[in-house]
Amino acid sequence: MANLKVVVTDYVFESFDLERGVLASVPADLVVLQASSASELIPHIDGVHALLNTYLPGMDATVFDAAPELRAVVRYGIGLDTIDVPAATERGIMVANVPDYCVDEVADHALAHFLNLARKISLADGRVKKGEWSLGYVKPLVGIADMTVGVIGFGRIGRAIASRLKPFGAGVVFHDPMVSETQDGCEAVSLEQIYTDCDAIFVQCPAVPETHHLLNREAFEAMAKRPILVNAARGSIVDTDAVVWALENDLIAGAGLDVLEDEHAVLETDHPLKAFENVTLTPHSAWYSAAAIRKLQQKAAEEVARALRGERPLSLANPEVLEK
Known part of the structure:
Protein backbone atom coordinates (compact mmCIF):
# COMPACT_ATOMS: atom_id res chain seq x y z
CA MET A 1 0.00 0.00 0.00
CA CYS A 102 4.81 29.29 22.94
CA VAL A 103 2.89 30.46 26.00
CA ASP A 104 5.98 31.51 27.95
CA GLU A 105 7.65 33.11 24.93
CA VAL A 106 4.68 35.32 24.06
CA ALA A 107 4.03 36.27 27.67
CA ASP A 108 7.70 37.19 28.17
CA HIS A 109 7.78 39.19 24.94
CA ALA A 110 4.59 41.09 25.75
CA LEU A 111 5.92 41.86 29.22
CA ALA A 112 9.20 43.09 27.70
CA HIS A 113 7.29 45.54 25.49
CA PHE A 114 5.36 46.72 28.55
CA LEU A 115 8.39 47.17 30.80
CA ASN A 116 10.28 48.98 28.06
CA LEU A 117 7.42 51.44 27.56
CA ALA A 118 6.50 51.75 31.24
CA ARG A 119 10.07 52.72 32.14
CA LYS A 120 10.63 54.57 28.82
CA ILE A 121 13.83 52.64 28.17
CA SER A 122 13.96 52.96 24.37
CA LEU A 123 12.95 56.61 24.49
CA ALA A 124 15.63 57.44 27.07
CA ASP A 125 18.25 55.37 25.24
CA GLY A 126 17.64 57.32 22.04
CA ARG A 127 17.83 60.68 23.80
CA VAL A 128 20.99 59.84 25.75
CA LYS A 129 22.69 58.71 22.53
CA LYS A 130 21.83 62.13 21.09
CA GLY A 131 23.63 63.79 24.00
CA GLU A 132 20.56 64.62 26.10
CA TRP A 133 20.85 63.78 29.82
CA SER A 134 17.67 64.78 31.59
CA LEU A 135 14.65 63.53 33.51
CA GLY A 136 12.50 65.86 31.48
CA TYR A 137 11.77 63.46 28.66
CA VAL A 138 11.15 60.59 31.10
CA LYS A 139 8.36 62.40 32.95
CA PRO A 140 5.58 61.62 33.67
CA LEU A 141 6.18 58.09 34.88
CA VAL A 142 3.74 55.87 36.77
CA GLY A 143 5.28 53.19 38.97
CA ILE A 144 4.27 49.68 37.94
CA ALA A 145 3.11 48.88 41.49
CA ASP A 146 0.71 51.82 41.20
CA MET A 147 -0.81 50.58 37.93
CA THR A 148 -3.98 48.70 37.13
CA VAL A 149 -3.31 46.51 34.12
CA GLY A 150 -6.02 45.07 31.89
CA VAL A 151 -5.69 41.90 29.84
CA ILE A 152 -8.12 41.40 26.95
CA GLY A 153 -8.34 37.64 26.46
CA PHE A 154 -7.65 35.38 29.43
CA GLY A 155 -6.54 32.14 27.84
CA ARG A 156 -3.19 30.47 28.41
CA ILE A 157 -1.13 33.48 27.36
CA GLY A 158 -3.35 36.05 29.03
CA ARG A 159 -3.07 34.19 32.34
CA ALA A 160 0.70 33.84 31.89
CA ILE A 161 0.99 37.61 31.41
CA ALA A 162 -1.07 38.19 34.56
CA SER A 163 1.15 35.86 36.60
CA ARG A 164 4.22 37.78 35.45
CA LEU A 165 2.71 41.14 36.40
CA LYS A 166 1.72 40.14 39.94
CA PRO A 167 5.28 40.17 41.40
CA PHE A 168 5.65 43.79 40.26
CA GLY A 169 2.72 44.71 42.50
CA ALA A 170 0.40 45.76 39.69
CA GLY A 171 -3.31 45.17 40.00
CA VAL A 172 -4.56 42.95 37.17
CA VAL A 173 -8.06 42.74 35.73
CA PHE A 174 -9.21 41.01 32.57
CA HIS A 175 -11.99 40.81 30.03
CA ASP A 176 -12.90 37.58 28.30
CA PRO A 177 -16.45 36.70 27.18
CA MET A 178 -15.67 33.04 27.90
CA VAL A 179 -14.55 33.68 31.50
CA SER A 180 -17.00 35.44 33.81
CA GLU A 181 -15.50 34.81 37.25
CA THR A 182 -12.39 35.94 39.08
CA GLN A 183 -9.43 33.71 38.20
CA ASP A 184 -5.93 33.52 39.65
CA GLY A 185 -6.73 36.54 41.81
CA CYS A 186 -7.66 38.64 38.76
CA GLU A 187 -11.11 40.19 38.51
CA ALA A 188 -13.26 39.75 35.41
CA VAL A 189 -14.51 43.15 34.23
CA SER A 190 -16.27 44.64 31.23
CA LEU A 191 -14.38 45.89 28.21
CA GLU A 192 -15.53 49.39 29.10
CA GLN A 193 -13.90 49.05 32.53
CA ILE A 194 -10.65 47.97 30.88
CA TYR A 195 -10.73 51.18 28.86
CA THR A 196 -11.61 53.52 31.72
CA ASP A 197 -9.68 52.01 34.63
CA CYS A 198 -6.39 50.66 33.25
CA ASP A 199 -2.92 52.18 32.99
CA ALA A 200 -1.84 49.47 30.54
CA ILE A 201 -3.78 47.17 28.24
CA PHE A 202 -2.54 43.85 26.85
CA VAL A 203 -4.36 42.48 23.81
CA GLN A 204 -4.31 38.69 23.87
CA CYS A 205 -7.64 37.59 22.38
CA PRO A 206 -8.14 35.54 19.19
CA ALA A 207 -8.68 37.12 15.78
CA VAL A 208 -12.31 36.38 14.94
CA PRO A 209 -14.90 38.55 13.16
CA GLU A 210 -16.11 39.86 16.54
CA THR A 211 -12.64 41.15 17.48
CA HIS A 212 -11.74 42.79 14.16
CA HIS A 213 -10.71 46.37 15.00
CA LEU A 214 -11.84 45.85 18.58
CA LEU A 215 -9.34 48.56 19.44
CA ASN A 216 -10.58 51.43 17.27
CA ARG A 217 -11.02 55.18 17.63
CA GLU A 218 -14.08 54.75 19.83
CA ALA A 219 -12.14 52.45 22.15
CA PHE A 220 -9.18 54.83 22.38
CA GLU A 221 -11.49 57.77 23.08
CA ALA A 222 -12.87 55.81 26.05
CA MET A 223 -9.42 55.27 27.58
CA ALA A 224 -9.37 57.60 30.55
CA LYS A 225 -5.88 56.97 31.97
CA ARG A 226 -3.71 57.31 28.85
CA PRO A 227 -2.68 53.63 28.97
CA ILE A 228 0.20 51.74 27.42
CA LEU A 229 -1.04 49.38 24.69
CA VAL A 230 0.64 46.02 24.01
CA ASN A 231 -0.51 43.73 21.21
CA ALA A 232 1.17 40.34 20.81
CA ALA A 233 -1.97 38.61 19.52
CA ARG A 234 -3.13 39.45 16.00
CA GLY A 235 -2.75 42.62 13.95
CA SER A 236 -6.37 42.75 12.83
CA ILE A 237 -7.61 43.26 16.40
CA VAL A 238 -6.08 46.75 16.56
CA ASP A 239 -6.92 49.40 13.97
CA THR A 240 -3.48 50.73 12.96
CA ASP A 241 -4.81 54.10 11.80
CA ALA A 242 -6.63 54.46 15.11
CA VAL A 243 -3.38 53.76 17.01
CA VAL A 244 -1.64 56.55 15.09
CA TRP A 245 -4.56 58.86 15.79
CA ALA A 246 -4.53 57.97 19.50
CA LEU A 247 -0.79 58.64 19.71
CA GLU A 248 -1.11 61.94 17.89
CA ASN A 249 -3.87 62.99 20.29
CA ASP A 250 -2.02 61.78 23.39
CA LEU A 251 -4.76 59.29 24.28
CA ILE A 252 -2.27 56.47 24.95
CA ALA A 253 1.17 56.62 26.55
CA GLY A 254 2.74 54.30 24.00
CA ALA A 255 2.30 51.14 21.99
CA GLY A 256 4.28 47.91 21.87
CA LEU A 257 3.26 46.01 18.75
CA ASP A 258 4.53 42.58 17.78
CA VAL A 259 1.84 42.24 15.12
CA LEU A 260 0.45 44.66 12.55
CA GLU A 261 -2.55 44.70 10.26
CA ASP A 262 -0.28 45.11 7.25
CA GLU A 263 3.41 44.89 8.02
CA HIS A 264 4.32 45.66 4.41
CA ALA A 265 2.52 49.01 4.59
CA VAL A 266 4.57 49.92 7.65
CA LEU A 267 7.90 48.57 6.39
CA GLU A 268 7.76 49.80 2.82
CA THR A 269 6.44 53.32 3.37
CA ASP A 270 7.22 56.33 5.51
CA HIS A 271 4.57 55.12 7.94
CA PRO A 272 3.82 57.44 10.89
CA LEU A 273 4.13 54.57 13.40
CA LYS A 274 7.88 54.60 12.82
CA ALA A 275 8.17 58.24 13.88
CA PHE A 276 6.98 57.86 17.47
CA GLU A 277 9.55 57.52 20.26
CA ASN A 278 6.94 55.78 22.40
CA VAL A 279 6.24 52.97 19.92
CA THR A 280 8.20 49.72 19.83
CA LEU A 281 7.76 47.35 16.90
CA THR A 282 8.88 43.72 16.62
CA PRO A 283 8.45 41.39 13.61
CA HIS A 284 5.87 38.93 14.97
CA SER A 285 8.70 37.31 16.90
CA ALA A 286 6.95 36.95 20.26
CA TRP A 287 6.33 33.25 19.67
CA TYR A 288 9.89 32.33 18.81
CA SER A 289 12.56 30.48 20.73
Whole structure:
Protein backbone atom coordinates (compact mmCIF):
# COMPACT_ATOMS: atom_id res chain seq x y z
CA MET A 1 0.00 0.00 0.00
CA ALA A 2 1.32 3.46 -0.92
CA ASN A 3 2.14 5.88 1.85
CA LEU A 4 -0.25 8.72 2.63
CA LYS A 5 0.81 12.21 1.54
CA VAL A 6 1.21 15.35 3.65
CA VAL A 7 2.00 18.78 2.18
CA VAL A 8 3.52 21.77 3.97
CA THR A 9 1.91 24.82 2.34
CA ASP A 10 4.55 27.34 3.49
CA TYR A 11 7.17 27.49 6.21
CA VAL A 12 9.71 29.38 8.31
CA PHE A 13 11.63 26.29 9.45
CA GLU A 14 15.20 25.21 8.69
CA SER A 15 14.55 21.47 8.77
CA PHE A 16 11.66 19.01 8.63
CA ASP A 17 13.40 16.07 10.28
CA LEU A 18 10.97 16.20 13.22
CA GLU A 19 7.94 15.98 10.96
CA ARG A 20 9.38 13.20 8.84
CA GLY A 21 10.24 11.21 11.94
CA VAL A 22 6.70 11.49 13.31
CA LEU A 23 4.98 10.81 9.99
CA ALA A 24 7.09 7.74 9.24
CA SER A 25 5.00 5.86 11.80
CA VAL A 26 1.76 6.46 9.87
CA PRO A 27 3.34 5.91 7.28
CA ALA A 28 3.12 9.18 5.37
CA ASP A 29 5.44 11.08 3.06
CA LEU A 30 6.08 14.80 3.49
CA VAL A 31 6.22 17.24 0.58
CA VAL A 32 7.44 20.74 1.45
CA LEU A 33 6.20 23.70 -0.59
CA GLN A 34 6.65 27.44 -0.20
CA ALA A 35 3.50 28.65 -1.93
CA SER A 36 2.92 32.39 -2.12
CA SER A 37 -0.83 32.05 -2.69
CA ALA A 38 -3.60 29.49 -2.49
CA SER A 39 -3.83 29.44 -6.28
CA GLU A 40 -0.14 28.51 -6.45
CA LEU A 41 -0.74 25.70 -3.97
CA ILE A 42 -3.77 24.11 -5.66
CA PRO A 43 -1.98 22.33 -8.56
CA HIS A 44 0.13 20.40 -6.04
CA ILE A 45 -2.50 18.98 -3.68
CA ASP A 46 -4.54 16.47 -5.66
CA GLY A 47 -4.18 13.20 -3.76
CA VAL A 48 -2.97 14.90 -0.58
CA HIS A 49 -4.31 13.59 2.75
CA ALA A 50 -3.24 16.41 5.09
CA LEU A 51 -1.96 19.98 4.96
CA LEU A 52 0.41 21.67 7.38
CA ASN A 53 -0.19 25.43 7.15
CA THR A 54 1.98 28.23 8.53
CA TYR A 55 0.99 31.72 7.32
CA LEU A 56 -0.44 31.09 3.85
CA PRO A 57 -4.01 32.44 3.82
CA GLY A 58 -6.92 31.17 1.78
CA MET A 59 -7.25 27.62 3.11
CA ASP A 60 -10.87 27.54 2.01
CA ALA A 61 -13.42 25.64 -0.07
CA THR A 62 -11.49 26.15 -3.30
CA VAL A 63 -8.39 24.55 -1.81
CA PHE A 64 -10.32 21.76 -0.12
CA ASP A 65 -12.21 20.87 -3.30
CA ALA A 66 -8.89 20.56 -5.14
CA ALA A 67 -7.86 17.85 -2.66
CA PRO A 68 -10.75 15.37 -2.49
CA GLU A 69 -8.79 12.96 -0.27
CA LEU A 70 -7.93 15.64 2.28
CA ARG A 71 -8.58 14.52 5.85
CA ALA A 72 -6.95 17.21 7.97
CA VAL A 73 -5.51 20.72 7.99
CA VAL A 74 -3.20 21.49 10.88
CA ARG A 75 -1.99 25.00 11.61
CA TYR A 76 1.60 25.58 12.68
CA GLY A 77 0.45 27.97 15.39
CA ILE A 78 -2.46 29.05 17.55
CA GLY A 79 -4.73 31.22 15.41
CA LEU A 80 -6.95 29.71 12.75
CA ASP A 81 -7.55 32.85 10.69
CA THR A 82 -5.86 31.33 7.62
CA ILE A 83 -8.33 28.42 7.55
CA ASP A 84 -12.04 28.44 6.69
CA VAL A 85 -13.09 26.09 9.48
CA PRO A 86 -16.81 25.87 8.52
CA ALA A 87 -15.87 24.96 4.93
CA ALA A 88 -13.54 22.26 6.22
CA THR A 89 -16.20 20.91 8.56
CA GLU A 90 -18.75 20.79 5.75
CA ARG A 91 -16.36 18.55 3.80
CA GLY A 92 -15.51 16.29 6.72
CA ILE A 93 -11.99 17.71 7.10
CA MET A 94 -10.52 17.93 10.60
CA VAL A 95 -8.86 21.23 11.58
CA ALA A 96 -6.35 21.40 14.42
CA ASN A 97 -3.80 23.82 15.82
CA VAL A 98 -1.02 23.92 18.42
CA PRO A 99 -2.32 26.17 21.20
CA ASP A 100 0.34 25.56 23.85
CA TYR A 101 3.76 25.70 22.21
CA CYS A 102 4.81 29.29 22.94
CA VAL A 103 2.89 30.46 26.00
CA ASP A 104 5.98 31.51 27.95
CA GLU A 105 7.65 33.11 24.93
CA VAL A 106 4.68 35.32 24.06
CA ALA A 107 4.03 36.27 27.67
CA ASP A 108 7.70 37.19 28.17
CA HIS A 109 7.78 39.19 24.94
CA ALA A 110 4.59 41.09 25.75
CA LEU A 111 5.92 41.86 29.22
CA ALA A 112 9.20 43.09 27.70
CA HIS A 113 7.29 45.54 25.49
CA PHE A 114 5.36 46.72 28.55
CA LEU A 115 8.39 47.17 30.80
CA ASN A 116 10.28 48.98 28.06
CA LEU A 117 7.42 51.44 27.56
CA ALA A 118 6.50 51.75 31.24
CA ARG A 119 10.07 52.72 32.14
CA LYS A 120 10.63 54.57 28.82
CA ILE A 121 13.83 52.64 28.17
CA SER A 122 13.96 52.96 24.37
CA LEU A 123 12.95 56.61 24.49
CA ALA A 124 15.63 57.44 27.07
CA ASP A 125 18.25 55.37 25.24
CA GLY A 126 17.64 57.32 22.04
CA ARG A 127 17.83 60.68 23.80
CA VAL A 128 20.99 59.84 25.75
CA LYS A 129 22.69 58.71 22.53
CA LYS A 130 21.83 62.13 21.09
CA GLY A 131 23.63 63.79 24.00
CA GLU A 132 20.56 64.62 26.10
CA TRP A 133 20.85 63.78 29.82
CA SER A 134 17.67 64.78 31.59
CA LEU A 135 14.65 63.53 33.51
CA GLY A 136 12.50 65.86 31.48
CA TYR A 137 11.77 63.46 28.66
CA VAL A 138 11.15 60.59 31.10
CA LYS A 139 8.36 62.40 32.95
CA PRO A 140 5.58 61.62 33.67
CA LEU A 141 6.18 58.09 34.88
CA VAL A 142 3.74 55.87 36.77
CA GLY A 143 5.28 53.19 38.97
CA ILE A 144 4.27 49.68 37.94
CA ALA A 145 3.11 48.88 41.49
CA ASP A 146 0.71 51.82 41.20
CA MET A 147 -0.81 50.58 37.93
CA THR A 148 -3.98 48.70 37.13
CA VAL A 149 -3.31 46.51 34.12
CA GLY A 150 -6.02 45.07 31.89
CA VAL A 151 -5.69 41.90 29.84
CA ILE A 152 -8.12 41.40 26.95
CA GLY A 153 -8.34 37.64 26.46
CA PHE A 154 -7.65 35.38 29.43
CA GLY A 155 -6.54 32.14 27.84
CA ARG A 156 -3.19 30.47 28.41
CA ILE A 157 -1.13 33.48 27.36
CA GLY A 158 -3.35 36.05 29.03
CA ARG A 159 -3.07 34.19 32.34
CA ALA A 160 0.70 33.84 31.89
CA ILE A 161 0.99 37.61 31.41
CA ALA A 162 -1.07 38.19 34.56
CA SER A 163 1.15 35.86 36.60
CA ARG A 164 4.22 37.78 35.45
CA LEU A 165 2.71 41.14 36.40
CA LYS A 166 1.72 40.14 39.94
CA PRO A 167 5.28 40.17 41.40
CA PHE A 168 5.65 43.79 40.26
CA GLY A 169 2.72 44.71 42.50
CA ALA A 170 0.40 45.76 39.69
CA GLY A 171 -3.31 45.17 40.00
CA VAL A 172 -4.56 42.95 37.17
CA VAL A 173 -8.06 42.74 35.73
CA PHE A 174 -9.21 41.01 32.57
CA HIS A 175 -11.99 40.81 30.03
CA ASP A 176 -12.90 37.58 28.30
CA PRO A 177 -16.45 36.70 27.18
CA MET A 178 -15.67 33.04 27.90
CA VAL A 179 -14.55 33.68 31.50
CA SER A 180 -17.00 35.44 33.81
CA GLU A 181 -15.50 34.81 37.25
CA THR A 182 -12.39 35.94 39.08
CA GLN A 183 -9.43 33.71 38.20
CA ASP A 184 -5.93 33.52 39.65
CA GLY A 185 -6.73 36.54 41.81
CA CYS A 186 -7.66 38.64 38.76
CA GLU A 187 -11.11 40.19 38.51
CA ALA A 188 -13.26 39.75 35.41
CA VAL A 189 -14.51 43.15 34.23
CA SER A 190 -16.27 44.64 31.23
CA LEU A 191 -14.38 45.89 28.21
CA GLU A 192 -15.53 49.39 29.10
CA GLN A 193 -13.90 49.05 32.53
CA ILE A 194 -10.65 47.97 30.88
CA TYR A 195 -10.73 51.18 28.86
CA THR A 196 -11.61 53.52 31.72
CA ASP A 197 -9.68 52.01 34.63
CA CYS A 198 -6.39 50.66 33.25
CA ASP A 199 -2.92 52.18 32.99
CA ALA A 200 -1.84 49.47 30.54
CA ILE A 201 -3.78 47.17 28.24
CA PHE A 202 -2.54 43.85 26.85
CA VAL A 203 -4.36 42.48 23.81
CA GLN A 204 -4.31 38.69 23.87
CA CYS A 205 -7.64 37.59 22.38
CA PRO A 206 -8.14 35.54 19.19
CA ALA A 207 -8.68 37.12 15.78
CA VAL A 208 -12.31 36.38 14.94
CA PRO A 209 -14.90 38.55 13.16
CA GLU A 210 -16.11 39.86 16.54
CA THR A 211 -12.64 41.15 17.48
CA HIS A 212 -11.74 42.79 14.16
CA HIS A 213 -10.71 46.37 15.00
CA LEU A 214 -11.84 45.85 18.58
CA LEU A 215 -9.34 48.56 19.44
CA ASN A 216 -10.58 51.43 17.27
CA ARG A 217 -11.02 55.18 17.63
CA GLU A 218 -14.08 54.75 19.83
CA ALA A 219 -12.14 52.45 22.15
CA PHE A 220 -9.18 54.83 22.38
CA GLU A 221 -11.49 57.77 23.08
CA ALA A 222 -12.87 55.81 26.05
CA MET A 223 -9.42 55.27 27.58
CA ALA A 224 -9.37 57.60 30.55
CA LYS A 225 -5.88 56.97 31.97
CA ARG A 226 -3.71 57.31 28.85
CA PRO A 227 -2.68 53.63 28.97
CA ILE A 228 0.20 51.74 27.42
CA LEU A 229 -1.04 49.38 24.69
CA VAL A 230 0.64 46.02 24.01
CA ASN A 231 -0.51 43.73 21.21
CA ALA A 232 1.17 40.34 20.81
CA ALA A 233 -1.97 38.61 19.52
CA ARG A 234 -3.13 39.45 16.00
CA GLY A 235 -2.75 42.62 13.95
CA SER A 236 -6.37 42.75 12.83
CA ILE A 237 -7.61 43.26 16.40
CA VAL A 238 -6.08 46.75 16.56
CA ASP A 239 -6.92 49.40 13.97
CA THR A 240 -3.48 50.73 12.96
CA ASP A 241 -4.81 54.10 11.80
CA ALA A 242 -6.63 54.46 15.11
CA VAL A 243 -3.38 53.76 17.01
CA VAL A 244 -1.64 56.55 15.09
CA TRP A 245 -4.56 58.86 15.79
CA ALA A 246 -4.53 57.97 19.50
CA LEU A 247 -0.79 58.64 19.71
CA GLU A 248 -1.11 61.94 17.89
CA ASN A 249 -3.87 62.99 20.29
CA ASP A 250 -2.02 61.78 23.39
CA LEU A 251 -4.76 59.29 24.28
CA ILE A 252 -2.27 56.47 24.95
CA ALA A 253 1.17 56.62 26.55
CA GLY A 254 2.74 54.30 24.00
CA ALA A 255 2.30 51.14 21.99
CA GLY A 256 4.28 47.91 21.87
CA LEU A 257 3.26 46.01 18.75
CA ASP A 258 4.53 42.58 17.78
CA VAL A 259 1.84 42.24 15.12
CA LEU A 260 0.45 44.66 12.55
CA GLU A 261 -2.55 44.70 10.26
CA ASP A 262 -0.28 45.11 7.25
CA GLU A 263 3.41 44.89 8.02
CA HIS A 264 4.32 45.66 4.41
CA ALA A 265 2.52 49.01 4.59
CA VAL A 266 4.57 49.92 7.65
CA LEU A 267 7.90 48.57 6.39
CA GLU A 268 7.76 49.80 2.82
CA THR A 269 6.44 53.32 3.37
CA ASP A 270 7.22 56.33 5.51
CA HIS A 271 4.57 55.12 7.94
CA PRO A 272 3.82 57.44 10.89
CA LEU A 273 4.13 54.57 13.40
CA LYS A 274 7.88 54.60 12.82
CA ALA A 275 8.17 58.24 13.88
CA PHE A 276 6.98 57.86 17.47
CA GLU A 277 9.55 57.52 20.26
CA ASN A 278 6.94 55.78 22.40
CA VAL A 279 6.24 52.97 19.92
CA THR A 280 8.20 49.72 19.83
CA LEU A 281 7.76 47.35 16.90
CA THR A 282 8.88 43.72 16.62
CA PRO A 283 8.45 41.39 13.61
CA HIS A 284 5.87 38.93 14.97
CA SER A 285 8.70 37.31 16.90
CA ALA A 286 6.95 36.95 20.26
CA TRP A 287 6.33 33.25 19.67
CA TYR A 288 9.89 32.33 18.81
CA SER A 289 12.56 30.48 20.73
CA ALA A 290 14.62 27.47 19.71
CA ALA A 291 12.60 25.29 22.08
CA ALA A 292 9.26 26.70 20.95
CA ILE A 293 9.89 26.07 17.27
CA ARG A 294 10.86 22.45 17.96
CA LYS A 295 7.74 21.98 20.06
CA LEU A 296 5.59 23.57 17.34
CA GLN A 297 6.90 21.29 14.60
CA GLN A 298 6.68 18.17 16.76
CA LYS A 299 3.15 18.83 17.99
CA ALA A 300 1.80 19.84 14.58
CA ALA A 301 3.16 16.66 13.03
CA GLU A 302 1.70 14.58 15.85
CA GLU A 303 -1.74 16.10 15.24
CA VAL A 304 -1.48 15.19 11.55
CA ALA A 305 -0.43 11.65 12.46
CA ARG A 306 -3.41 11.26 14.79
CA ALA A 307 -5.82 12.44 12.12
CA LEU A 308 -4.37 10.13 9.48
CA ARG A 309 -4.57 7.16 11.84
CA GLY A 310 -8.25 7.89 12.38
CA GLU A 311 -7.72 9.25 15.89
CA ARG A 312 -9.04 12.51 17.30
CA PRO A 313 -6.43 15.30 17.30
CA LEU A 314 -5.77 16.69 20.78
CA SER A 315 -6.54 20.26 19.67
CA LEU A 316 -9.40 19.63 17.27
CA ALA A 317 -10.99 22.97 16.37
CA ASN A 318 -14.12 21.48 14.79
CA PRO A 319 -15.21 18.50 16.91
CA GLU A 320 -18.56 18.44 15.10
CA VAL A 321 -16.71 17.05 12.09
CA LEU A 322 -16.51 13.71 13.90
CA GLU A 323 -20.27 13.37 13.54
CA LYS A 324 -20.04 13.40 9.75
